[in-house]
Amino acid sequence: MTAGAAGVGGAPLLRVRDLSVSFATEGGRLQAVQGVSFDLSPGEVVAIVGESGSGKSVTAQTIVGLTRSPNARIEGMAELRGDDLVAAGESELQRVRGNRIGMVFQDPMTSFNPVYRIGAQIVEAIRAHRSIDDREARDLAVEMLDSVGIPGAARRVDDYPHQFSGGMRQRAMIAMALALEPEVLIADEPTTALDVTVQAQILGLLGRLNRERGLATILITHDLGVVAEVADRVLVMYAGRIVEQGSVDEIFYDPQHPYTWGLLGSLARLDEDRPRRLSQIPGAPPSLLALDGGCAFRPRCPHAFDRCPQLPALEARLEEAADHLDRCWLTAEQKRERRLVEGRIGLEAPA
């Protein structure tokens, strides 16, 4: 492996290159993900943001082979320390899932099997990969539940999922995902179904585990507040493609793509004197069944012009930031000018 340019820890842990996923449906071929490439280094938190249907979950699930099905076509590669998971066989993937890549899903209320005890489900995950006996696995489960902050873990390990609150279940999910000390954690909207105080606790927990264990994390979310809090780098996805990627600071303070402006502009600001109407991105996401070759955002973009029917490449367009990539034809000058709406970043047609 060559030492990558990207990442805090030298060589990337996970290298995703040109990942494309499409599904044959009754309405035609649905292009869920197209040409997605990114690196994930040890200890790094990469956030994937975008609207529902932008392909962020499909990207993450494809990495561990959970989107494989007879009607799916998956191309490209996803290398975990040099092992390509896209080309891997099912049994090889099984050894990766839960073991080298842990996953936490969006809805903790439905992500546990209701008929088994929490502890038994964690034990099942442990014993799928380690040949240790039930007792040891159980002790490990208790230890994990304790480390994610479940009070009375030794007792609660025998509870059923319905006896846990939503926040506790999500903690238990994280405990289960991390029980085998995976190298990568994929957290698919881990806080979406939780209320705000619990969200903060879960994010704090993820941040702590990330620091303590040097865990590399892919965080999928549509909540930019979450991103600002825990992520190192951000991928903005739209209609199955990455439209902008960069560090958190670059994305929040120097966003290059109009879609990113729209996302930032629709955030509620608490620091303004006078509350104003939340702005929104006009229109709806395009149908993934009928994407043309051009920039998929142009029907909703007030800044679209005659170059937009041609797809811009995802490349560094700023001299000073080699790792800040975007897909927009506007010049850096134009972008700086047009993203300012009433003194802050937003998506609105110039007056």
Add this chain to the structure above:
Amino acid sequence: MARFAVRRLLGMLVVLFAVSVIVFLIFNVIPNSDPAARIAGQKSAGDAQLIHNIEEEWGFDESLPVQYATMMKLIFSGELVSYENQANVVEEIEAGIPATLSLCVGAAVIWMSLAILFGYVSAIRAGGLADRLLTILALIGISMPVFWLAGILLIYLTFKVELFPGGGYVGLTEDPVDWAYHLILPWVTLAVLYIGFYSRLLRSNMLDTMNEDHVRTARAKGLPEHRVRTRHVLRNSLIPIVTLFGLDFGAVVGGGAILTESLFDLHGVGQYAAEAVGKLDLPPLMAITLFGAFFIVFFNTLVDIAYAKLDPRVQLGESAQ
């Protein structure tokens, strides 16, 4: 749990009472059901004096509530006799129970194992050739009436090819091999409908369960696919099947096997019921109806207990919502 048991027991008494009153009343409004005339027999049909004597002796001249009370007392003291041949009804039912249970338990084992096997294969191979074949088989099974299927089996497998006996029952303790040999055709006949029905139900339950989040979690844990399918998908999909099974099994023991028993001449409780219906003989009907109602309520209770065991979210008794 104690409150649950008491509540169920009271419920059972109410059901048995209601069922017995209804059967009793229906019997008394059926034309040509006068028991005195039946006991007197066809020859002395016009003999008013004889009929009067019988009515007096058996208490048929009393009011209906008194007659009802008398009959219930006789049933529970085990002294009830048939109007037709004065045979003791409770003894007759007891004599029929081994055959009925042999038939029902055997058929239930066959129907549950094949239904689970077929439903599982269908769901795993949904849309494939195996699924389509099993769908067709299931529909055929559901559509075939018991009397027709029994007739076909008897014609082809006992008369044309003398593969199986044409009927009769051999006690399990007498000769286990002959017992099973005599019961194969009845078992198949009784099980076919349920195999079709249950396998379809399991298939659709499993397809629903496969899309649930916790199944994705199971895969994300790195479990082998067969374990995901059995421990997570199948296990969760069986909960409603077990419920249904309890109810159907109760119904089959409590009278659902009347046709099968009669067609294969098994001399079980069901056949006894069929004969009693043919002769409008109230005492056996009354006792068998109560017997059937008891089994249905009993298995209903077992289902509730099993449900609470299978699905930890369900609770019985005082803590139940």
